[in-house]
Amino acid sequence: DAKTTQPPSMDCAEGRAANLPCNHSTISGNEYVYWYRQIHSQGPQYIIHGLKNNETNEMASLIITEDRKSSTLILPHATLRDTAVYYCIVRRNNNAGNMLTFGGGTRLMVKP
Amino acid sequence: DAMVIQNPRYQVTQFGKPVTLSCSQTLNHNVMYWYQQKSSQAPKLLFHYYDKDFNNEADTPDNFQSRRPNTSFCFLDIRSPGLGDAAMYLCATSRDWRLAGGDTQYFGPGTRLTVL
Numbered sequence: 001d002a003k004t005t006q007p008p009s010m011d012c013a014e015g016r017a018a019n020l021p022c023n024h025s026t027i028s029g030n031e032y033v034y035w036y037r038q039i040h041s042q043g044p045q046y047i048i049h050g051l052k053n054n055e056t057n058e059m060a061s062l063i064i065t066e067d068r069k070s071s072t073l074i075l076p077h078a079t080l081r082d083t084a085v086y087y088c089i090v091r092r093n094n095n096a097g098n099m100l101t102f103g104g105g106t107r108l109m110v111k112p
Numbered sequence: 113d114a115m116v117i118q119n120p121r122y123q124v125t126q127f128g129k130p131v132t133l134s135c136s137q138t139l140n141h142n143v144m145y146w147y148q149q150k151s152s153q154a155p156k157l158l159f160h161y162y163d164k165d166f167n168n169e170a171d172t173p174d175n176f177q178s179r180r181p182n183t184s185f186c187f188l189d190i191r192s193p194g195l196g197d198a199a200m201y202l203c204a205t206s207r208d209w210r211l212a213g214g215d216t217q218y219f220g221p222g223t224r225l226t227v228l
Binding site for chain 2: 038043045101105
C-alpha cells in the first residue's frame, strides 16, 4: 500500500485558506488520493478525491502534483467548524474491495 | 435523508461478556465495513462485506465476528471483550468498489464501547 505522510498538526486563522499537505511518494499509477476529515466524536466525513487532475467541490480543492507524489487539500475560507483531523489516504483496491488505510492525519485547529 | 445509522451510540459491557454492535443503512449500498478506532488513533479496518461475501483483514483478532443478514443491516460481534477492545467502532458503506472513478465510503457516527 502506498503510505502517506502528513504533518501532525496545523493552525489556521478563521476566514483564511487552510492548506493541508500530504506526501505519497510511493503511489502507483492507478491509485486515487482521498481526503476525509473527522470532527471530534463523529465518524469520518468524505471531502474529495482525485487521480491526476486537480479537483474542486463545494467543500474543498485538491491539488495533485504532476508526479503525483504529493497533494494539497485547500479549504478556501476556514471556519471554526472546520476544526478536525484531516486524513489523506491512498486507496488500496484489490479484487475484494475498496480499502481505506488511514494514517496519522493532520489535526487542524481553526482559531478566531 | 439516506444515512448510516449505528445503535447504540454508547455501549458498556463487562470483561468477557459477549456484545453486539449494530449498523443499518438506507443507502442501499453493496459494501459495508467495520472499523475500530482506539483513543487518539486513526480508524483501522476490521473487515467488510461485499454483498454477502465476507472479507476479513489479516490482523483482525478471531474475537471479532460479523454478520450481514440483509443489505441494510450489519452486526459486529465481540465474543469475549477484553479491556483492550474498548474503542469507537465505526460502520461505513460504499456503493460498489468496481465503479470507475473511485468509490466513496460513508461513515456512521460510531458506537463507543466501554469494557468494565
